[in-house]
Amino acid sequence: MSGASTGLGAATTRTLAERGFHVLAGVRREQDGERLRQAGAEPVNLDVTHAEDIARLAARIDASGKPLRAVVNNAGLAANAPVETLPLEDWRAVFDVNVFGAVALTQALLPALHRSSGRVVNITSIGGKVAMPAFGAYSGSKFALEAISDSLRQELAPHGVQVVIVEPGGMRTEMGSRGTSAAEGQLERMTPRQRDLYGETMSAFLGYAAALDRTGITADEAARTVMTAITAARPRTRYTIGREAALLSRLIRFVSDRTLDRMITRTLRSQTMDTAAATA
Ligand SMILES: NC(=O)c1ccc[n+]([C@@H]2O[C@H](COP(=O)([O-])OP(=O)(O)OC[C@H]3O[C@@H](n4cnc5c(N)ncnc54)[C@H](OP(=O)(O)O)[C@@H]3O)[C@@H](O)[C@H]2O)c1
Numbered sequence: 001m002s003g004a005s006t007g008l009g010a011a012t013t014r015t016l017a018e019r020g021f022h023v024l025a026g027v028r029r030e031q032d033g034e035r036l037r038q039a040g041a042e043p044v045n046l047d048v049t050h051a052e053d054i055a056r057l058a059a060r061i062d063a064s065g066k067p068l069r070a071v072v073n074n075a076g077l078a079a080n081a082p083v084e085t086l087p088l089e090d091w092r093a094v095f096d097v098n099v100f101g102a103v104a105l106t107q108a109l110l111p112a113l114h115r116s117s118g119r120v121v122n123i124t125s126i127g128g129k130v131a132m133p134a135f136g137a138y139s140g141s142k143f144a145l146e147a148i149s150d151s152l153r154q155e156l157a158p159h160g161v162q163v164v165i166v167e168p169g170g171m172r173t174e175m176g177s178r179g180t181s182a183a184e185g186q187l188e189r190m191t192p193r194q195r196d197l198y199g200e201t202m203s204a205f206l207g208y209a210a211a212l213d214r215t216g217i218t219a220d221e222a223a224r225t226v227m228t229a230i231t232a233a234r235p236r237t238r239y240t241i242g243r244e245a246a247l248l249s250r251l252i253r254f255v256s257d258r259t260l261d262r263m264i265t266r267t268l269r270s271q272t273m274d275t276a277a278a279t280a
Pocket of ligand 1: 003004007009026029047073124127168169216219
């Protein structure tokens with residue numbers, strides 16, 4: 001499990017450990033590892049952008065001789081700002097974690113998964129199906145992970161390794177506060193011209209993020225779906241998490257791009273106003 005320190009990764013790790021699974025819980029800080037050890041998991045030092053962490057984990061799994069049931073690519077990073085203003089280094093950071101980190105971990109653990117007929121569970125997002133303003137980098141990375149997962153599923157099907165995609169909608173996790181403070185930083189660093197152009201887009205994003213913090217589903221609820229993706233004997237190719245993700249993933253099959261754009265604009269506007277009312 002990558003990204004086990006907080007949110008969905010921590011909740012799924014706890015649930016798995018409670019049910020008696022041996023979870024190698026990827027963390028980047030000792031205190032996060034200690035909490036997970038107390039919950040019954042085995043913490044491992046794992047930054048998915050560090051090749052040496054990944055190699056060490058693969059060697060640890062090989063040396064154990066135990067079958068590897070699943071690799072869960074859950075680590076994720078958000079950077080929300082318009083395409084024109086988000087610095088390239090932030091684009092790279094998002095893709096390094098959400099795309100290349102997941103690919104690197106999967107490549108390293110696939111030999112073990114082939115031996116055990118295990119599975120790859122990739123946590124994407126409904127943002128990997130629908131892209132809103134200020135979500136270019138994040139959605140771009142999640143669309144990419146969706147496509148990579150679709151290719152991988154077909155490549156591995158003849159070899160008995162399954163690939164399952166999990167698409168959460170809004171969850172109440174640390175990603176909200178992390179995303180909000182990063183977006184506030186982006187807004188502060190904008191030039192006056194950029195703020196004129198995109199100030200409203202950023203307020204709409206901040207309103208949306210605040211609304212999610214009130215209405216999103218909890219990590220513990222969401223972890224149930226990830227458990228199903230890991231343990232179902234015949235898993236579906238993809239699962240959504242939450243009502244918003246279930247609705248949107250169906251809706252996009254029937255509405256035109258421009259209709260969807262209008263619906264997103266209306267939603268963002270109403271959530272900005274809701275936030276103003278809630279904080280007044
Ligand atoms: N929250 C939502 O509304 C939402 C919606 C759709 C999809 N998702 C997806 O669900 C997954 C879990 O997110 P969450 O909501 O639980 O957010 P979260 O609480 O912020 O968790 C993100 C996790 O990713 C880890 N991470 C970040 N960079 C990493 C790196 N370089 N190497 C290893 N781990 C790294 C973080 O570790 P540190 O604590 O060490 O930084 C943390 O454990 C992500 O893939 C996210 O994109 C979330």
